Amino acid sequence: MANTEEITGPVSQEDIEAAEKLKNEANEYFKKQDYNGAIELYTKAIEKNPNNAVFYANRSISNLRLENFGYALTDASKAIELDKAYTKAYYRRAAAHMSLGKYKLALKDFEYVTKVRPNDQDAKLKYNECNKIVKKIAFEKAISVDNMDMNIANSINLDAMTIEDDYNGPALEDGKVTLKFATDLMEHYRQQKKLHKKYAYKILIDVKAYLQTQPSLVDIKVADNQKFTVCGDIHGQYYDLLNIFALNGLPSETNPYLFNGDFVDRGSFSVECIFTLFSFKLLYPDHFFMSRGNHETIDMNRMYGFRGEVTAKYTSPMADLFTEVYNWLPLAHCINNRVLVMHGGLFSRDDVTLDDIRNVERNKQPPEEGIMCELLWSDPQPMLGRSPSKRGVGCQFGPDVTNAFLQRNNLDYIIRSHEVKNEGYELAHDGKCITVFSAPNYCDTMANLGAFITMNGKDLKPNFTTYEAVPHPYVKPMAYANSLFSILCQS
Known part of the structure; x- marks a missing residue:
């Protein structure tokens, strides 16, 4: 309101x-x-x-x-x-x-x-x-990680990291993620165990190298008879992520996924979520996609727990490396040239095209205005036109803005995430702007359902699957958040 x-x-x-x-x-x-x-x-x-x-x-x-x-x-x-x-x-x-x-x-x-x-x-x-x-x-x-002369990934010496004899967790095979590694890792994490730092660093270095080859707007082709799944915010709710895979099948070349940002923060199993997702990204690079969210940024990670969690479970340099990796995440995906998917929403300008998104230089922390900022932060509103954002960043856009953008770019509809919805999803702007949010009972307090969208390549009609939260080990949300910020937001 x-x-x-x-x-x-x-x-x-x-x-x-x-x-x-x-x-x-x-x-x-x-x-x-x-x-x-x-x-x-x-x-x-x-x-x-x-x-x-x-x-x-x-x-x-x-x-x-x-x-x-x-x-x-x-x-x-x-x-x-x-x-x-x-x-x-x-x-x-x-x-x-x-x-x-x-x-x-x-x-x-x-x-x-x-x-x-x-x-x-x-x-x-x-x-x-x-x-x-x-x-x-x-x-x-x-000593900024935003300093383009500095490259954390290149400074990591994997050869100097030894695997201890008593480590009995998942292992990369010839330095590569395999399906066995990914499934072993999920079970390892389910039991609240930790991935060895050498493998964790290797995954981050390899993901960064791959993401650097990708455009800011990734085009996805889905065959007529193929299913495609879009998930919204996960926010460190690892056991709910496992439930998505239980309900909808593991990612594979015949079961492709797009996770639409905000993989981390707030939930206290963010490390487990991001390494599971990055493992599937390396395993199926052409069938598993990840968009940057507003929480894949240094300010959000500092306040809402991810940086603290990585530092507690690993090291501060690894937290810096995550920032470096997140800077290369794509900002949007376009399915069959007809459906645009981004984390936040549309723009304060009327003339933005898909090529403008493709041309965004994304390797940085998001600015406070412009296309990159709005892709990560904007929200729809029911009234016509635009309004200043309730979040203080990005803008709010009405159904007329959505329709004009779709017509200009020959699109059918947009999918975005970024907002908790009681049913896990919401259709706005005559069904042309769909929100999907995949973290049920967000922060253990909101009592919302989670949802994901499935469609086939032929008609791209969105189908919604909703689900309740599943039990998780007793670690409170925001357990790793900045202590001062937690006090201010709870009192």
């Missing part, structure tokens, strides 16, 4: 009481993790009484939970405008800034709280933690 501009002024006692009641109802929805329901009620409370900073701060944290960082930022700023001494609002705004990679702006909010509350030890702790992050990022930039 969009945040509207409220006109402040005198409010009757009756409206104040009604607003307080709505806020209390909203708090109950929030406790049940129904964040959309909570936002709706906080919005109604604001309509009754637009002068209460708490309502905005509460709506801000609800939007943070839904990754609506733009809305969360606006609400936190409004709460601060109404009550400059409201500490929690500064923390909300800091969390929104951190989500958007604006760490220095987050630090300013913490600094302000420490100045107005010099004896507040909690504020001091948060300021110090954020300051550490800012300094660490400055240091990382100085």
